Amino acid sequence: MRKHIFNAGPCKLSDSLLENTSKAILELDNAGQSILEVSHRGKEFMAIMDETVAMMHEVMNIPDDFEILFLGGGASMQFAMIPYNFLEEKAFYLNTGTWSAKAVKEAALWGEVLEVSSKDKEFTYIPKDYDIPADMDYAHITTNNTIKGTEMLNDIDCPVPLIADMSSDFMSRPVDFSKYAMVYGGAQKNVGPAGATFVIIRKSMLDKVVDRPIPTMLKYSIHVEKGSMFNTPPVINIFAIRETLKWVKSMGGVEAMDKLAQERADLLYNAIDESKMFKGTVAKEDRSRMNICFIFEDKYEALQADFIKFAGERNIVGIKGHRSVGGFRASTYNASTIEDVEVLVKAMNDFEKANA
Numbered sequence: 259m260r261k262h263i264f265n266a267g268p269c270k271l272s273d274s275l276l277e278n279t280s281k282a283i284l285e286l287d288n289a290g291q292s293i294l295e296v297s298h299r300g301k302e303f304m305a306i307m308d309e310t311v312a313m314m315h316e317v318m319n320i321p322d323d324f325e326i327l328f329l330g331g332g333a334s335m336q337f338a339m340i341p342y343n344f345l346e347e348k349a350f351y352l353n354t355g356t357w358s359a360k361a362v363k364e365a366a367l368w369g370e371v372l373e374v375s376s377k378d379k380e381f382t383y384i385p386k387d388y389d390i391p392a393d394m395d396y397a398h399i400t401t402n403n404t405i406k407g408t409e410m411l412n413d414i415d416c417p418v419p420l421i422a423d424m425s426s427d428f429m430s431r432p433v434d435f436s437k438y439a440m441v442y443g444g445a446q447k448n449v450g451p452a453g454a455t456f457v458i459i460r461k462s463m464l465d466k467v468v469d470r471p472i473p474t475m476l477k478y479s480i481h482v483e484k485g486s487m488f489n490t491p492p493v494i495n496i497f498a499i500r501e502t503l504k505w506v507k508s509m510g511g512v513e514a515m516d517k518l519a520q521e522r523a524d525l526l527y528n529a530i531d532e533s534k535m536f537k538g539t540v541a542k543e544d545r546s547r548m549n550i551c552f553i554f555e556d557k558y559e560a561l562q563a564d565f566i567k568f569a570g571e572r573n574i575v576g577i578k579g580h581r582s583v584g585g586f587r588a589s590t591y592n593a594s595t596i597e598d599v600e601v602l603v604k605a606m607n608d609f610e611k612a613n614a
């Protein structure tokens with residue numbers, strides 16, 4: 259029996275990804291070899307790579323003036339690569355949580371960081387009143403804050419190249435790529451299993467690389483020139499990403515993902531707001547649809563472990579909050595079903611009836 263998986267990433271993936279990747283591990287399309295055995299430069303894998311890039315363009319409506327890369331190193335490597343390549347003097351960082359704070363730390367190694375942050379209120383909101391000065395080398399935002407549970411659902415206007423960490427909400431809504439110079443993320447939420455990093459970079463950014471010695475593996479231009487094959491790419495992850503893209507397409511595309519994300523989030527936030535026992539942790543207008551954080555009202559705090567156990571008995575896993583926030587976090591990525599959320603809501607209601 260499949261559990262109701264609310265893990266924050268790695269997380270629940272589509273059944274078709276799991277089935278087709280399992281089959282390809284045993285044998286890839288009558289190739290007499292496993293996906294784990296084929297050469298990354300052989301015709302079998304090259305076809306998979308080309309199809310994955312083409313489908314990513316199609317499903318996410320990414321214009322042709324962007325390159326799509328699949329690299330190793332996680333989004334964390336991008337925190338370093340971005341300033342290494344693009345920060346000559348000053349960059350703007352919107353610091354909205356734990357992950358953007360890490361990105362700021364790497365940028366500060368290379369230049370001046372103009373930081374606007376929601377640290378004053380423990381990152382429980384997205385700052386709205388700020389200007390991005392026109393003399394910045396670029397601006398960096400984190401569209402979904404996986405740990406704190408806030409999200410920017412609009413693609414903002416920006417007078418300088420806009421770079422977005424979309425690790426935890428990419429593919430959950432259409433993105434207006436005309437607003438961005440680069441979008442990147444670790445794949446391990448909506449996109450596929452852990453181990454690949456997607457980088458979608460506007461070709462013209464390659465002309466803006468700072469004139470400094472950059473190790474070859476950290477150069478975007480090399481990865482673009484070599485089609486993500488400068489070194490051995492994460493082969494099975496790219497296969498699995500292609501399966502995600504096929505699945506998203508079969509479900510009605512990213513517009514359908516957007517609608518489902520809203521339905522799941524409404525269901526769970528309504529339950530939180532109607533409850534006398536549970537409450538949300540962030541400003542309502544900035545609530546994440548991907549990582550729904552909630553805690554107990556003070557007088558019930560001692561029951562935290564009991565609720566996790568109660569939910570576990572109903573096959574609900576992954577709802578323990580991040581250690582920096584406490585309480586609970588239900589991550590409702592693309593593969594989470596309405597039924598998963600309904601089971602969680604029922605558990606919350608039943609626990610409240612029994613204990614409040």
Ligand code: PLP
Nearest residue numbers: 332333334357404423425426444
């Ligand atoms: N950025 C965000 C928004 C994340 O949620 C995460 C990981 O969860 C990261 C960056 C770091 O990603 P990685 O572990 O792939 O380096």
